[in-house]
Amino acid sequence: MTSRFSGGVKPPAGKQAADVPTSSLPRPAIVILPLRQHIGAACYPLVRVGERVARGQPVGDSDAALAAPVHATVSGRVTAIEPWITPSGQTELAVLVETDPEDRWWEQLPEPLGWSMDPEALSPDEIRRRARLAGLVGMGGAGFPTAVKLMPRSGSPVPELVVLNGAECEPLLSADRRLMLEDPLRVVVGLKFLMQTTGAPRGVIAVEEANSDCAAALAPFLGHDPRLRVAVLPSRYPQGAEKMLVWAVARRKVPLGGLPLDVGVAVQNVATAAALATALAEGRPLTERIVTVAGEVASPGNWLVPIGSQTTDLIAAAGGIRHGATRVVMGGPMMGVAHPSARPVPVTKTIGGLILIRPQSPADAEPAPCIRCGRCVAVCPMGLVPAELARLAGAGRWDLAREHHVTACMECGSCAYVCPAQRPLVQLIRRAKAEAARQAQQQPTGRNGTGV
Amino acid sequence: MSRTETSPIVTTGPHLWGGPGTGRIMSDLLLALIPAVLGAVYFFGSDALAVVLVSTGTAAAVEWVTNRWLGRRSTLADGSALVTGLLLALNLPAGVPLWLPAVGAFFAIAIVKQAFGGLGYNLVNPALAARAFLLIGWPTQMTTWPAPPDAVSMATPLAVLTKPLALEATVGAAPGYLDLLVGRVGGSLGETSALLLLIGAAYLLYRRVIDWRIPVAIFGTVAILTWILGGRGGPFQGDALYHLLAGGLILGAFYMATDYVTAPITPRGRWIFGIGVGLVTVLIRLYGSFPEGVSFAILFMNLMTPLLDRLTVPRPFGGARE
Numbered sequence: 001m002t003s004r005f006s007g008g009v010k011p012p013a014g015k016q017a018a019d020v021p022t023s024s025l026p027r028p029a030i031v032i033l034p035l036r037q038h039i040g041a042a043c044y045p046l047v048r049v050g051e052r053v054a055r056g057q058p059v060g061d062s063d064a065a066l067a068a069p070v071h072a073t074v075s076g077r078v079t080a081i082e083p084w085i086t087p088s089g090q091t092e093l094a095v096l097v098e099t100d101p102e103d104r105w106w107e108q109l110p111e112p113l114g115w116s117m118d119p120e121a122l123s124p125d126e127i128r129r130r131a132r133l134a135g136l137v138g139m140g141g142a143g144f145p146t147a148v149k150l151m152p153r154s155g156s157p158v159p160e161l162v163v164l165n166g167a168e169c170e171p172l173l174s175a176d177r178r179l180m181l182e183d184p185l186r187v188v189v190g191l192k193f194l195m196q197t198t199g200a201p202r203g204v205i206a207v208e209e210a211n212s213d214c215a216a217a218l219a220p221f222l223g224h225d226p227r228l229r230v231a232v233l234p235s236r237y238p239q240g241a242e243k244m245l246v247w248a249v250a251r252r253k254v255p256l257g258g259l260p261l262d263v264g265v266a267v268q269n270v271a272t273a274a275a276l277a278t279a280l281a282e283g284r285p286l287t288e289r290i291v292t293v294a295g296e297v298a299s300p301g302n303w304l305v306p307i308g309s310q311t312t313d314l315i316a317a318a319g320g321i322r323h324g325a326t327r328v329v330m331g332g333p334m335m336g337v338a339h340p341s342a343r344p345v346p347v348t349k350t351i352g353g354l355i356l357i358r359p360q361s362p363a364d365a366e367p368a369p370c371i372r373c374g375r376c377v378a379v380c381p382m383g384l385v386p387a388e389l390a391r392l393a394g395a396g397r398w399d400l401a402r403e404h405h406v407t408a409c410m411e412c413g414s415c416a417y418v419c420p421a422q423r424p425l426v427q428l429i430r431r432a433k434a435e436a437a438r439q440a441q442q443q444p445t446g447r448n449g450t451g452v
Numbered sequence: 453m454s455r456t457e458t459s460p461i462v463t464t465g466p467h468l469w470g471g472p473g474t475g476r477i478m479s480d481l482l483l484a485l486i487p488a489v490l491g492a493v494y495f496f497g498s499d500a501l502a503v504v505l506v507s508t509g510t511a512a513a514v515e516w517v518t519n520r521w522l523g524r525r526s527t528l529a530d531g532s533a534l535v536t537g538l539l540l541a542l543n544l545p546a547g548v549p550l551w552l553p554a555v556g557a558f559f560a561i562a563i564v565k566q567a568f569g570g571l572g573y574n575l576v577n578p579a580l581a582a583r584a585f586l587l588i589g590w591p592t593q594m595t596t597w598p599a600p601p602d603a604v605s606m607a608t609p610l611a612v613l614t615k616p617l618a619l620e621a622t623v624g625a626a627p628g629y630l631d632l633l634v635g636r637v638g639g640s641l642g643e644t645s646a647l648l649l650l651i652g653a654a655y656l657l658y659r660r661v662i663d664w665r666i667p668v669a670i671f672g673t674v675a676i677l678t679w680i681l682g683g684r685g686g687p688f689q690g691d692a693l694y695h696l697l698a699g700g701l702i703l704g705a706f707y708m709a710t711d712y713v714t715a716p717i718t719p720r721g722r723w724i725f726g727i728g729v730g731l732v733t734v735l736i737r738l739y740g741s742f743p744e745g746v747s748f749a750i751l752f753m754n755l756m757t758p759l760l761d762r763l764t765v766p767r768p769f770g771g772a773r774e
Contacts (some may be wrong), residue, residue: 005769006769011468089461171468243770253770254770255770255771256772258770327463331465333466333467333468334465334466334468337462337463337464338463338464338465339461357467368530369527369570369571369572369573371474371572372572372713372715374717377717377719378719382770383768385761385766387717388761404765408770408771413465417470419469420472420473420476420477421473421474421572422469426464426465
């Protein structure tokens with residue numbers, strides 16, 4: 001009993017790496033650890049150039065409420081603390097660590113609680129404290145600090161449901177899929193900890209139909225716990241968007257400008273849940289994640305990589321570029337950001353895939369005039385009129401764009417995917433969103449924004 | 453404005469494109485009209501072919517020249533000018549002097565389309581505006597309908613049906629349903645065979661080139677209203693099927709009213725647009741002085757399109773009822 005959201009697109013299903021088991025990336029010579037890999041304040045460095053660090057040792061932290069510490073993901077020596085380009089395209093201060101062969105873990109890690117511990121024996125505060133210590137952030141792409149997301153919200157009721165987002169709807173990505181297939185226990189344990197933290201009496205792991213084998217892999221670990229189930233959703237982009245996911249699983253509409261919590265649902269990515277389980281059971285912070293490398297590479301696959309590994313390391317592990325791909329998309333091909341493929345960019349906590357492409361994406365095409373065909377309207381999962389929003393943005397009519405609900409756009413790119421004129425709809429709308437948000441700040445008119 | 457936020461440093465998504473492109477859509481439209489064009493040539497001979505060639509040729513030439521003159525990127529390759537030229541031809545009687553389609557195509561492309569900003573910016577359908585212009589400027593040439601060789605009547609079927617008192621004395625009985633379907637009736641090139649137009653329309657619907665809402669709204673409205681109001685003997689005795697098959701309704705509803713540029717972009721707007729086209733068509737057919745009203749109905753609703761788009765902004769997902 002799941003509900004199909006309206007709109008969306010069905011990019012070709014080809015998940016090149018879907019059935020390639022995860023392998024470990026050869027230890028990189030150097031890792032680059034940007035001091036902001038999350039939404040919120042940047043961390044300040046806790047280490048100095050020349051200092052030896054161990055794996056799991058914090059190298060950056062912040063006193064701000066909205067932040068997450070950053071840890072060394074290998075053992076080695078700090079060689080520099082300098083600005084570095086990050087996946088979003090912005091430059092952040094980063095700690096560079098030259099790897100040593102010892103692969104030592106930090107001695108001061110929190111005490112491991114073991115895999116057999118009862119989640120209900122831990123207080124929500126203790127779980128949140130450890131989530132923050134472990135540097136956990138939403139690993140599905142948003143990067144919202146997990147400890148903050150797990151905080152009870154004044155005015156919001158205790159959620160009835162935790163939904164683990166395993167609907168990896170971006171084409172070509174299979175990192176979450178491999179995690180659910182290869183490590184279902186960690187995902188399920190993470191879910192139980194999340195239910196204990198939020199007080200939600202029920203938990204659902206949501207996967208797409210194309211990944212129904214993940215449901216089978218998870219099932220034995222759910223046991224006969226009546227509180228838990230797996231929901232198999234239609235394979236359709238953007239099924240993994242929070243609002244579409246909550247609709248599909250619980251048939252509830254997150255109000256405009258609101259959060260899933262407003263309708264009693266707490267959403268977390270499956271990789272985040274697994275990282276939380278590791279943080280509690282093993283005491284280990286977030287130092288590695290699964291990354292899919294696909295597109296124009298010799299051997300697409302999935303790698304367990306130390307966070308801070310560079311794009312160039314991963315591309316080499318996948319056998320190198322083929323067909324003259326010149327750019328690497330960090331994240332999924334629909335919502336990711338493309339960098340020149342020769343440029344080393346660190347993989348951060350939120351990056352689940354690297355996709356090598358040839359430069360013929362919509363962003364490269366010379367846009368033709370809008371013929372008002374309405375395809376963008378038909379596919380917009382938020383029920384907007386992208387062509388009109390883009391027109392208003394082009395004309396600088398931010399006020400009208402706001403009246404047309406431009407702030408509700410989540411930039412999924414379905415509109416640009418189908419646009420016959422290949423217009424840069426998302427780019428225009430993003431501009432209008434920024435301007436509309438600035439206007440709203442100047443003259444507050446109530447709630448705004450698109451949620452987390 | 454192009455490539456916003458696209459710097460040499462990074463480019464933002466989506467990095468995939470599913471198509472189809474504008475050119476592909478226009479070729480689908482041309483493809484869908486081929487049966488009707490072949491039918492016209494079969495029924496009316498080389499006269500029809502000449503009208504088609506002059507109309508499309510002039511449309512393409514004018515598009516090319518005006519683009520160069522205005523310093524715009526050539527849009528000839530997207531095929532939109534050919535579609536306009538072909539649609540205009542299908543709205544003309546065979547056997548007109550060949551300067552008539554040339555003048556019409558010039559008016560459609562140079563004035564209605566390019567002077568208003570080119571592809572995507574015209575207010576009304578160029579082919580229909582040109583037809584209206586020609587009809588007012590040269591009414592005699594525009595209403596001299598040669599009958600197909602084995603046609604049953606010299607009068608166009610709608611003239612017989614809707615203006616009975618004036619015409620019944622001078623012409624024979626109205627053609628039957630089968631004649632309308634197959635095309636053994638008088639009319640414009642594209643108004644004769646409903647069947648050939650329906651084949652193309654089915655293709656367009658299958659390819660999802662056109663939105664089914666608009667034709668469904670038009671046919672529904674015309675059927676209901678002509679059934680209620682169109683009978684000679686009193687209410688609820690009208691011949692709805694006849695009204696659906698006759699005249700330019702099928703050509704207009706599937707190929708002209710669905711023109712993206714001049715129809716609303718929102719689903720609700722398209723419903724209202726279609727109902728409006730149906731309503732105005734019936735009013736003109738039953739109570740106006742022209743026998744046929746489809747083109748004027750579409751032109752009228754074209755002008756309502758910006759208003760409909762404004763009034764039918766959809767409620768976003770999770771938005772409150774206003």
